[in-house]
Amino acid sequence: MSVTAQIPTCDLEDLQSTDPARVAAASSAIREGFGRYGLVYVKNHGVDAAALDRFYDSFRAFVALPEAAKAPYGRGDLWYQRGWTPPNTEVAVASGGQPDFKECFFVAPYDNDKDLEAQYPELYPPNVWPAETDAEFREGYIRLGRALHEAGLRLLEGAARALELPPSTFTGLLENGPHVTRVLNYLPLAEGQLDQGILWGEEHTDFNLLTLLPGGRFFDPAGVPAAAPDSKSGLFLRTRATAENPAGTLVRGAAPPGCITVQVGQQLEILTGGEFLATPHVITAPGTAGWTRLSSAHFMHLQSNQVLYPLGRFRTTTAMRNYGPPVLAGTYSIKTLVDIGLAPKAALEKLGYRHYDRLDTQRAETKD
């Protein structure tokens, strides 16, 4: 399914170095990684692997609860931006209605800005913590989200420098964004579901700016952590199309030991006018029944009142045609959350004037 590709590794310590050669090596890894593959592996990222294992153990205790116990934390009213997302809820835009084979949990690792909370209540709701989870789950969750976020900020400063932009170009647009950390459980396939084309996650691109993936864990049918059961399952990423290879190449997203994977989302593609491309990715299910996989991701978003449009240097005629008209990041989020089945279609009605009925009411009054 995939070929081996030389996805570069960016060392965050190199990015912070005073040695110009180390900074240049890290910058070139970002340019090549984000420009050609849409992703880069990151070393010296500050995410504690042992703490991640403990966090996955505590999340397994939550997913093992009966559906009825988890149901109150499935918050459709919050467009599932906090708490539990039940199986068969989220749909990739490309999937033609086939929901992903997974259940998720969403937490914001930082406190919300109060103004943004009032302006976009579903994008900035308070966290939802199940009564059944312990302090270790909560603290481990927040710690993981913040470690990933900090690594993302350093990498984005490096990405700006790699593009010869001021270092805070991207990070300045992210402050108080609706960043969320997701942990998810890919569901076990029954014997009859094997080799039916069921995917754990249909191919898609992420709609945020940058996604950080600290690595998942497989569990065998007895629930014991184990290596992948076969070569069929896992994360595959599609590289940029070229004239010789218009479909791109599917690459297995297996970070080198000790590294995390960071991929470009739609917002970074738009800001750079396509210089960095959002990475299509798919999560394939194993060819063996009963296996599950836990995985997590931190999604960094533009602050919702920032304008999503190519930045000055990238505003070519083609980019303006491809990415116009400019929209607010919050509007873009609402539209996408409707597209992927998490927000109701009625959410779109809020994007225009919605008080036309007042005139109708007044005209009805004059008839009397």
Ligand SMILES: [Fe+2]
């Ligand atoms: Fe994704």
